[in-house]
Amino acid sequence: MAQKSRILLVGCGGVGTIAALNLEHGNKAEVSCVLRSNFEIVNKQGFTIRSCEHGDLTEWRPSQILDRVPDVTNSGIQPFDYIVCCTKNTPDIRPIGQIIAPAVSPNHTVIVLIQNGLNIEKPLMAQFPQNMVLSGVSRIDAHEVSKGVVEQKQRDLLYIGPFPSQPHDAESLRKSALYFIDIYGAAGRTTCLYKPDVGYDRWAKLVYNATLNPVSALVDLNTGELQMTSVVDTLVIPAMKEVMKVAEAVGHKLPDEIIEETIRSNPIEKMITPSMQVDTQMGSFIEHENLLGEVCREAQRFGVDAPILSTLYSLCVAVQWRTKKIKGLINLNGS
Amino acid sequence: MAQKSRILLVGCGGVGTIAALNLEHGNKAEVSCVLRSNFEIVNKQGFTIRSCEHGDLTEWRPSQILDRVPDVTNSGIQPFDYIVCCTKNTPDIRPIGQIIAPAVSPNHTVIVLIQNGLNIEKPLMAQFPQNMVLSGVSRIDAHEVSKGVVEQKQRDLLYIGPFPSQPHDAESLRKSALYFIDIYGAAGRTTCLYKPDVGYDRWAKLVYNATLNPVSALVDLNTGELQMTSVVDTLVIPAMKEVMKVAEAVGHKLPDEIIEETIRSNPIEKMITPSMQVDTQMGSFIEHENLLGEVCREAQRFGVDAPILSTLYSLCVAVQWRTKKIKGLINLNGS
Incomplete structure (x- = not known):
């Protein structure tokens, strides 16, 4: 052997x-x-x-x-x-x-x-x-x-x-x-x-990870609860469309059905808590840089407008700062 | 008398x-x-x-x-x-x-x-x-x-x-x-x-109330802490510019200095906690409809693009839903 x-x-x-x-x-x-x-x-x-x-x-x-x-x-x-x-x-x-x-x-x-x-x-x-x-x-x-x-x-x-x-x-x-x-x-x-085709699979997962994941973390509602609000239509799906636009610019055309599939794979009754929401609930650091920040940077690099993702990303940056502060990693005296 | x-x-x-x-x-x-x-x-x-x-x-x-x-x-x-x-x-x-x-x-x-x-x-x-x-x-x-x-x-x-x-x-x-x-x-x-000139004063206050106020509530950082992050530049000021664009479309041209004045009137060292952050900390309802929702609706009415404000507003809608849920005002069985 x-x-x-x-x-x-x-x-x-x-x-x-x-x-x-x-x-x-x-x-x-x-x-x-x-x-x-x-x-x-x-x-x-x-x-x-x-x-x-x-x-x-x-x-x-x-x-x-x-x-x-x-x-x-x-x-x-x-x-x-x-x-x-x-x-x-x-x-x-x-x-x-x-x-x-x-x-x-x-x-x-x-x-x-x-x-x-x-x-x-x-x-x-x-x-x-x-x-x-x-x-x-x-x-x-x-x-x-x-x-x-x-x-x-x-x-x-x-x-x-x-x-x-x-x-x-x-x-x-x-x-x-x-x-x-x-x-x-x-x-x-x-x-x-x-x-x-590594890129395709990674972008396909970002349709979830750059949208539902940070939104759940920011408002502390799981994917089931979010679907009971109007926010899936007004915010989550438009954000998913931004991810798809950036993906296409980078060279990965995702099928339109991926939006419905992504939502369907998180059914209301399962009340799935995404990883970033688990992290914020535990007071842990979130993975927003690679799940969301890089999407925004690719959008900028390819000249794609992604204002919803940029807004979510900035809010996540602030949340990460808060976690650092709570963990005593910020010098509040500014020196 | x-x-x-x-x-x-x-x-x-x-x-x-x-x-x-x-x-x-x-x-x-x-x-x-x-x-x-x-x-x-x-x-x-x-x-x-x-x-x-x-x-x-x-x-x-x-x-x-x-x-x-x-x-x-x-x-x-x-x-x-x-x-x-x-x-x-x-x-x-x-x-x-x-x-x-x-x-x-x-x-x-x-x-x-x-x-x-x-x-x-x-x-x-x-x-x-x-x-x-x-x-x-x-x-x-x-x-x-x-x-x-x-x-x-x-x-x-x-x-x-x-x-x-x-x-x-x-x-x-x-x-x-x-x-x-x-x-x-x-x-x-x-x-x-x-x-x-009631409208002018109300719009002038919205430069603060539709931006710093909800952002503080969403990430639970006061206006002083927010100014220690990059988020004032990447998110708060762009959001303030959206408010000014909508105000102008409605008929109230606000002076450019209002952005700097609004930030200056919330100095870092004062660590001012805006009303919506106080509300979320207390588990109370927030005033997002008249402070932010109406700005978004005016934007839509006048055809002004305000994606940052719309994103913040949707997140606030979700936060209000969470407060209702915690207060037992949501029927989770959907019947």
């Missing part, structure tokens, strides 16, 4: 823990997980997992549990073949590149970003020009409901593909993506597919 | 209580105050007032303290000469006309609205076509800091004038305004001026 791939997985919330499980269960990888807020409890008693794909697991542990990203340069640590990032992406607070830098071996480690949003690969490509970067777009509904306890209510569906415009040959990029997919799906429990 | 004017004053928060004080102290009016949330305590021990114009007063009482608007049709109550409305104006929750209707004597009672916002007179003119309606624009900074305790930190400056387009002759309108001003200023402690 071939040697197992060495994988470092950063961010073991809902999505990350299920990813670690898939990667370990195929028996083709050994996964080192970097935990932060849940390190103590998981190190002591492992993960508790209730999953529609994996069943109920107690005391589940990946190959290794770490409380920080290891430094591969000055120790006997073998290089990692893949670093899989499943953290929240808040470049305005702490960029991913800064977090994973000690574990990246140039010309070797492939970076996989299972994260939402636009242009998330750009800072990593700039910081690690010798490393390939793969996109992971996940349709899973998995959450860490309490520290170390993960619930997966919806089947995993992960699209993997290389981000465009990398200084690496296409065949190497394709191979590194296909090999990751092989490892991820090896246990045969989940669906992980090769999708080279 | 002439008979005193009979005045019914509805809404004894900060602005209303100081208005009652001015009206009583000139000795030309007897004021019946209608109280709601503070009736019990004020009925028992009167108002406690700390005022830069009136000094410190304890157990101050107007001529009459009422817990509801009296019905002048079926009792021995003399008609009121003026009804002064100082309540919050939330037509989407309970219209003012509905509140004061029992006390309005046709062809006699003059209605005075000391309230912010646009087109607030329209429903009253429709409901009481035989009564004159006066505009009161107040620059006072007075607040009810706890039930029955009112603080006035800034000198009162009240502009009174008849609303335009009323089916009454100009001279009667002017006289009823001047007589009210005479009563209000009779004690010589405060400034109450005749300002017939």
Whole structure:
């Protein structure tokens, strides 16, 4: 049997823990997980997992549990073949590149970003020009409901593909993506597919993530409650149309039906609380830069008018400032 | 000495209580105050007032303290000469006309609205076509800091004038305004001026009330904190420019300096919390319909593009819905 791939997985919330499980269960990888807020409890008693794909697991542990990203340069640590990032992406607070830098071996480690949003690969490509970067777009509904306890209510569906415009040959990029997919799906429990048109899937998700997600956060109403107000018609759908206009200018024509589909996949009765609303309720930072700010910057770059998105983005910037202030990260004396 | 004017004053928060004080102290009016949330305590021990114009007063009482608007049709109550409305104006929750209707004597009672916002007179003119309606624009900074305790930190400056387009002759309108001003200023402690250009003053105040006020409420940052973020430049000033564009289309050209003046009158170090932010913090209804919604409707009527104001307005509609839901006023079963 071939040697197992060495994988470092950063961010073991809902999505990350299920990813670690898939990667370990195929028996083709050994996964080192970097935990932060849940390190103590998981190190002591492992993960508790209730999953529609994996069943109920107690005391589940990946190959290794770490409380920080290891430094591969000055120790006997073998290089990692893949670093899989499943953290929240808040470049305005702490960029991913800064977090994973000690574990990246140039010309070797492939970076996989299972994260939402636009242009998330750009800072990593700039910081690690010798490393390939793969996109992971996940349709899973998995959450860490309490520290170390993960619930997966919806089947995993992960699209993997290389981000465009990398200084690496296409065949190497394709191979590194296909090999990751092989490892991820090896246990045969989940669906992980090769999708080279990374941009399309990312823009398609932004129809939700740049509109319903921040609106829910700003007014503290979930997607079901929002649909009981007039605001879906007066604000959310016009905002979705702006996302589609920007997407088209960038080169991704989304079908008109995506608006209705996006709303239908958040039915009133499910009362789904989007991630940014969960974050504001918890007093956590929001991911507005890559979900909304980058859409506004692309709009500006391509000369597309997107005043609703710009307004929502500015309000999110203010909300993030408030969270920083509450966390004591703003110097109110201005010195 | 002439008979005193009979005045019914509805809404004894900060602005209303100081208005009652001015009206009583000139000795030309007897004021019946209608109280709601503070009736019990004020009925028992009167108002406690700390005022830069009136000094410190304890157990101050107007001529009459009422817990509801009296019905002048079926009792021995003399008609009121003026009804002064100082309540919050939330037509989407309970219209003012509905509140004061029992006390309005046709062809006699003059209605005075000391309230912010646009087109607030329209429903009253429709409901009481035989009564004159006066505009009161107040620059006072007075607040009810706890039930029955009112603080006035800034000198009162009240502009009174008849609303335009009323089916009454100009001279009667002017006289009823001047007589009210005479009563209000009779004690010589405060400034109450005749300002017939009602629209201009109302639009000038909207430069603040349709922008900083709702933005503060939506992101829960006061005007000082907002000025420490980038959002004044990216959002607040562009929104103010939209207000000015709509004002101009309606016929009120505001000077460019009003933007800087509006911001300067809310200096960072004062950390002023606008009324809508106070309301959302208290879980109370907000006055977005007349402060923002009417501006959007005028924009639409005159074909002026105001996408930032429309976005802020939609978000405020959602916030009001949330407050209704929390107060149990939404039927979540949809039946």
